[in-house]
Amino acid sequence: MTKKTLSQIFYSANNSSIKHESYFAVYESLFNKFRGGEVTFLEVGVFNGGSLNMWKEYFGSKARIIGVDLNPVALKLIDQGFEIYIGDQESKSFWLDLKSRIGKVDIILDDGGHKNLQQAVTLYYGADLVSDGGLVVIEDVHTSYFRRFGNPGYFSFVNFSKRIIDIVNSRFAYLKKINSKLGSMVWSIQYFESIVAFNIDRSKCKISVPVANKGYSNNATDFRHESDKLIKASELIEQRVHETTGNKKIISKIIMKIFDQIYYLYEYLKSLSINKYLK
CATH class of the missing domain: 3.40.50.150 (Vaccinia Virus protein VP39)
Incomplete structure (x- = not known):
């Protein structure tokens, strides 16, 4: 060759x-x-x-x-x-x-x-x-x-x-x-x-599913919203609402959809400036 x-x-x-x-x-x-x-x-x-x-x-x-x-x-x-x-x-x-x-x-x-x-x-x-x-x-x-x-x-x-x-x-x-x-x-x-x-x-070309090993955990938590006070407050409100309504599945789904829309709108508006990173 x-x-x-x-x-x-x-x-x-x-x-x-x-x-x-x-x-x-x-x-x-x-x-x-x-x-x-x-x-x-x-x-x-x-x-x-x-x-x-x-x-x-x-x-x-x-x-x-x-x-x-x-x-x-x-x-x-x-x-x-x-x-x-x-x-x-x-x-x-x-x-x-x-x-x-x-x-x-x-x-x-x-x-x-x-x-x-x-x-x-x-x-x-x-x-x-x-x-x-x-x-x-x-x-x-x-x-x-x-x-x-x-x-x-x-x-x-x-x-x-x-x-x-x-x-x-x-x-x-x-x-x-x-x-x-x-x-x-x-x-x-x-x-x-x-x-x-x-x-x-x-x-x-398989469906991607989450997996986990059995390694040691130091109980780390997700800090992605740590600097975003509005999102942290919304998550706390959502948690309290879920606790108040109990384990009723239909109500839980409605609450989740409402907060999904709130998070969507908030993150969408924050993302409007993303194009400047193409310059």
Whole structure:
């Protein structure tokens, strides 16, 4: 296996390819653990094939490199030893057919049409092809800010990916679970400039429940509101009200909801200044 960096490999590739210079460090960070192994790598959008040459040299002789493109001219790359499939990345039937043809893969890299729906469909159906421990990497998501791609807007791919964060976090036991196929496959998400990486691992997409060990306790108490006199006073009032009403479940629930709203409004108003920490 070559010891050259991915950037060095890119510039010496025989076939033409276009990438952004900042991407190489991201690729190295995400893909290095797969080098030298029997990795199956699928790239959507192969253009002239330069990137396929790059990946073949980067991952090594044991790697299986697959290309997907809408342009039939990509079939010429079969003569260079690559598996090439022609199809529309926005098509459900294409992805289902592709899965039946190639089986599981370790990495999908989307460098296709860069449109919102194309990227979302590639993630949604492509994740089905990815083995646990693998990745779906969507690049060129800077198009989520381009007007000619219908952006910026609520339905940009970047905003779509942010909603998947909510789905991932809904696995916390005390939150309402958001039912989504992606929530049962996407373990975590990594954000880079122009690139979003989705780590696929179904075995780790579990409901998160609190656990405790049997270690020594010094009876420490929660000090999160120690400097907030208003909240401390409200907690004391809530406690007294509960004590007065006894153990009646319905009344306790009503009291809890009332104070939940009080705390929500108070904390919401305090949070209004949070954007200054983005400056």
